[in-house]
Structure formats: C-alpha cells, structure tokens
Amino acid sequence: ETLNITKITPDDIYIRPDTAYNKSARWTGVPNSDYWSNVDEETSNEDTDYNRLDYLQPGEGLGSKYSGAHIKKYWYIKSVKVFVRSKKEADYIGKKFTPYIIEVGTTEGASSPASYTELTLDYQTISYEWTQNPYNNSDWGWDAIDNLKFGSNYYNESNVCNIRETQCYCVITGKPDYYYEYTISNDDLYTFEFYHNEASSLSN
Numbered sequence: 001e002t003l004n005i006t007k008i009t010p011d012d013i014y015i016r017p018d019t020a021y022n023k024s025a026r027w028t029g030v031p032n033s034d035y036w037s038n039v040d041e042e043t044s045n046e047d048t049d050y051n052r053l054d055y056l057q058p059g060e061g062l063g064s065k066y067s068g069a070h071i072k073k074y075w076y077i078k079s080v081k082v083f084v085r086s087k088k089e090a091d092y093i094g095k096k097f098t099p100y101i102i103e104v105g106t107t108e109g110a111s112s113p114a115s116y117t118e119l120t121l122d123y124q125t126i127s128y129e130w131t132q133n134p135y136n137n138s139d140w141g142w143d144a145i146d147n148l149k150f151g152s153n154y155y156n157e158s159n160v161c162n163i164r165e166t167q168c169y170c171v172i173t174g175k176p177d178y179y180y181e182y183t184i185s186n187d188d189l190y191t192f193e194f195y196h197n198e199a200s201s202l203s204n
Contacts, residue, residue, distance in 0.1 A: 010174035094157030
C-alpha cells in the first residue's frame, strides 16, 4: 500500500482599488479625480499618477481609504497584508505613514501597526500583515474580506508638508491544504463478498 500526500498552496488574491472613500478637499487626484485609479497599478508608475495630500499640518493625521473587487474562494485564509507606496515632497522630518485596514460590517474601526515609518523624498513601499481579524482576534473569514477597506494613515509632527501616494493594494494569502491518495498494489488486492442479510466476509 502507498499513501501519497500532496501539499496544495493556493495562489494569493490581489485586491486593487476600484473605489475611494472620504477624500476631503485636502486630497488632489493627479491626473484622475476618482482617486482610486491613481493607485491601482500592478507595477508602480511613480509620479505618472498619484494622490496628493496637501498641507498636512503639524500634529495632524489624515488617511486614505479604498476597496476593491475580488473572487471569493473556498480555502481558509492565512493572512491579510496591505501595501502602500508614498513619499513626501519636502525634506522635513517627522512625516510618517503606516498601512491600515477597516472592516465595515458588524464592527467598524481602523487597525494599524503600533509604529509609523518615516517618509522620504523617494517613494518607498511599506506593508503590514494581519494573521487574525483584529476586531475579534479570530481567524479571517470571507465575510470580513467582503467588507474590507484598506489604505494608509499619514501623520505630521512638524512643518507643513505635501505627501504623494502612488500605489495601494491588499493581498489575501490562503492556508495550504493537503490531498491524500491511498493506493493498493496488485499483490495486496482484497475481495469483498456481500451476502443478503448475512455478515460480510473479507478474503485475499
């Protein structure tokens, strides 16, 4: 007899923005006014299109927020990871950003890493991975993914500054599954005999 076990790792699901939310007058879409299409590319095109956060004041924090379509799968979810690519326009210190997610459903609120990353004059990509749904500290379910919004928080410690965001997306990673196949060789064939209203016999 032979038992073959095959590990099956599902492909990641990439959720790219197709909707933007709560863009105040402080945000300018360059060149597209719908905002989301400035940050949805698979490969960052840097300053070809971006969303600009104007005049972020000292002590002020503002965020971006998007959602996107995806195909629901039947595998279990390992993690949710958000990527964002941004830069500052002036060489002032204290300009920071961090990825975050918002689940809109039974619970609404932002979850983000405890620490921020300093923005630089060149674009940089940062990411954060959530291995559990932060709102109930349990495994991710597809209902939560269906209601997921993601983006970035920006915070300014000093000096008014403009910030550019050129790319943002979310990656859903599945847990590996296993396929079991049991094979019986010809030398070990079994014959099953069944009799009506009597016990079965097994012989080889």
